[in-house]
Amino acid sequence: MTTAADRLGAWLQGFGAALERGRASEAAACFEEDGHWRDLVSFTWNIATMAGREAITSMLEACLGDTVPSNWQLDGEPTEVDGLVEGWLTFETALGRGRGYVRLRDGRCWTLLTTLQELKGFEEQQGFTRPLGVELGAIKGRVTWQERRRREAAALGFERQPYVVIVGGGQGGIGLGARLKRLGVPAIIVERNARPGDSWRNRYESLTLHDTVWFDHMPYIPFPPHWPVYTPKDQMGDWLEAYTKLMELDYWGGTECRIARYDEDAGEWEVTVERDGSTVVLRPKQLVLATGMSGLPQIPDIPGVEGFEGDLYHSSRYRSGEAYGGKHCIVLGSNNSAHDVCQDLWEHDADVTMIQRSSTTVVRGGRGGVGNYSEAAVARGIDTDTADLLAASMPFALAPAGAIEATKRLRAADADFYARLEASGFLLDFGEDETGIGMKYQRRGSGYYIDVGASELIISGEIKLHTRVSIERIQPRSVVLTDGTELPADLIVFATGFGSMNGWAAQLISQEVADRVGKVWGLGSGTAYDPGPWKGELRNMWKPTRQPGLWFHGGNLAQSRHYSRYVALQLKARLEGLPTTVYGLSEVHHLR
């Protein structure tokens, strides 16, 4: 009787041998006819999913010559459940070492993930190879750690140009900055706010992270075991500030990025920033926009805004309901921010009305932590890297099936809650194809609420609700809805979301460059706000774009953590002049 290890081993031997002999179609034949191969930078120098033998063959024909994959090995013990054999593997390429995950059915590959983990000769110093920290022996003119660090920080951007400038110093920019620091890639993080963590501190008072601690670790320094499940925003601010210091990042706080221009001839950027009241021009080869997964705040164009006598602003500027006790507050929108703002206003005794224009996916927050991001997973020995790779191992095209099942279970478990919420008049959906919150996040990054209290307020009528309407016009002390209803208003909050991230490129670089790279985020699922054609990967995220030297980094904390590894390796390879021929650079079908 053969074991799962026997079968996976046999498959891997055949697959590895085909690759080593350069036989693209032979290797592709190791897959099911419509099998999937997802590659993170190891073969394609891109983030790409090849679906079907034909796509796999094409990729291999293009990439095998440079990649020279070898030394395929099983890693750990494969498992078999209901005929599905799955397990970890390791491999090498000409330039690096990789880790992968494979799923077999009937001896053929259903899904394969391959990832680049490190570049040969440029491994991070850690564990056995960590730095000594002291130069032993007597050395005239010894330079201390502090002095070396001080000089390095003072020179970077002036005597010495950074290879990378990261615009945006939230958790995305900070995590990527940490990876680059460990890889020895000179980088400056430019952030408008004064201190690391301010992007959290400056948000509304009651905010906590919406994802759980197991999902939200930064690279290198995980949260300790007593850290709360949902980190309060100011505590997150403190963590990021400490992290930035301890990772020795070159973080330019209080610095505004004015404009970035790409010099085609020099192959470098000219990035003009205002720092401490003076203008500094940085000349990096690579520019990373890490300005938030959300783009610029979107405010609908509603007549009467200029004449409004109360307070009016986008939800990103909302801080606290403290000033609004007893006041009439109108919140336009029905996603996370809208709910959180409504709840915070209610908690401060405001009179709150939510204007819900279209339906929303709601899931109940709770103790959280299920699956591979949970305390139970920690107890099973599933570390964060492993959880990240397992998450990455399922191609986006295959995600809906599982998401539909999960949504069904959720609807059944919380049937009473959903019934009560719908009875209140709230417009509820579970995604166009019933795939729920996770797919909405990947497709459009919006359209959902993780309930931490506002839904019961809507159910009980404590938060008033108007649905299937918007604000038609604004009067000095009221709003008029599209159904003619007039509501008194002392405060109007536009919880109306954000544009595509390439809005930042338009603002910082040019509309031309923004249009060249096109829409950022979304899979091309053909659902609302995510028009097709199908891409198979998130548009423009963490991978080369059609603008040389321009990268987008971000996502939630888990994505930022995981994909920062691949952004950093791509940048490091370019710094070192390694060949990085990109396979399958995505076409642009949508501009925003």
Add this chain to the structure above:
Amino acid sequence: MTTAADRLGAWLQGFGAALERGRASEAAACFEEDGHWRDLVSFTWNIATMAGREAITSMLEACLGDTVPSNWQLDGEPTEVDGLVEGWLTFETALGRGRGYVRLRDGRCWTLLTTLQELKGFEEQQGFTRPLGVELGAIKGRVTWQERRRREAAALGFERQPYVVIVGGGQGGIGLGARLKRLGVPAIIVERNARPGDSWRNRYESLTLHDTVWFDHMPYIPFPPHWPVYTPKDQMGDWLEAYTKLMELDYWGGTECRIARYDEDAGEWEVTVERDGSTVVLRPKQLVLATGMSGLPQIPDIPGVEGFEGDLYHSSRYRSGEAYGGKHCIVLGSNNSAHDVCQDLWEHDADVTMIQRSSTTVVRGGRGGVGNYSEAAVARGIDTDTADLLAASMPFALAPAGAIEATKRLRAADADFYARLEASGFLLDFGEDETGIGMKYQRRGSGYYIDVGASELIISGEIKLHTRVSIERIQPRSVVLTDGTELPADLIVFATGFGSMNGWAAQLISQEVADRVGKVWGLGSGTAYDPGPWKGELRNMWKPTRQPGLWFHGGNLAQSRHYSRYVALQLKARLEGLPTTVYGLSEVHHLR
């Protein structure tokens, strides 16, 4: 054939049964005639080693009634090498849960370690029980994490008295503060320097930790895997500052402790501190001196000090050799600080002379990390807690045998180095009984140098050396040695060590209280600076003293980390009013 697990299991069953039946001498008979039982707080509410069946019987007769030990279990797989069976165990007491380590020979116990790990009903919230971080549901008047923390910090010491005041905010005070915070014991750390970490930042520029990273982790937040083997002092300062913030400690920097007085009737301290220019009186029940393992700087009384025209200070005040290029520098002393100061001066082109009064133990620093505190141990799955318990499991009385063997190996391995050093005239020793550096540290906390470069400078004559002499008198521009030699001097550094920690008690409280608790540190080994009788444990460290409510905390980073757990549990138990009858409170034989 019985396995190690069988044999240890059988022993544990007999031992546990004797304890559960309250049979002290029957339990003691499970030990070898001169077997050792080391207890950290679980039976004795003390840190005590019982040597021999008689001592063990006495302890059990006193403690069994309150302790009510039960549920003894093997933990993990015991090992057997050359007839020595050893392994981990767990147990419960009336009040807590414990972990232990046992070594058997021929079916009887040679050494047993028992430790209290947590108090029932007062377990730390972590992992599965970590706090949620958010209050779900709609709550009027919600108080945010930041606001709650701000109020708590503002009230402590004013509207609400801390249960504990820790004097000294170095790594010892900070680590203990973190344990107390996690246990919900209100504590204020009082520190003269402005910021956490300043106790490291303010030392000489070239300083790095002398112990390795594997040895030096703080509780709860370990150093990340890229952290250097030897942490530079300013980097350590940054770590401690971030740590203090992230652990939410009530740290009163820039605060001088003026005087502490014990009010017998109230059973509390009156601790007067100067904070931001105003006087605050704190009234804690418990006072912990964590003012450094070293006591007050010792400066010998040498005629002519007042007339000296150059710079003259204790090594603890030395910062850098920068100002001393080409100057005549005299360093009195030959231990770690003396060597480091000499090397730093030489690196700044000073003319350096070391005055060695008596012999010194020297070991060569290097990549370090051997045994259970090393990267290899990490790879074997030995975490820091496990390494700490293994270190604690060998009673002090049994340490010399191993230390003598280790010293032999070291002398053989570095024979050439030692020969060259002795040829230079340097007075070398390996401890009175050839037990080397480790025992010197435990016995007297001085008398050694971990070589990071100065020894070769002494060998080559770059650092000049005068031995078996001291400074007889100081003249305006020179020193005269006890052999009549006169040496020109622009700088004199007294690297002459520190007094016993109870010197701090004399300074902060009274000489009477200092004398009541007696000498701090040392085992009573009867060797230099550690007069007998034998104590079996470090005097007054981490355990109750003869002054009610007065505790000493400190040691190197590993000791501070490990023993802070037991100090914190002792304090928590008292806060909660649990019965904590102390067994074997130590006699005072020496005052300093």
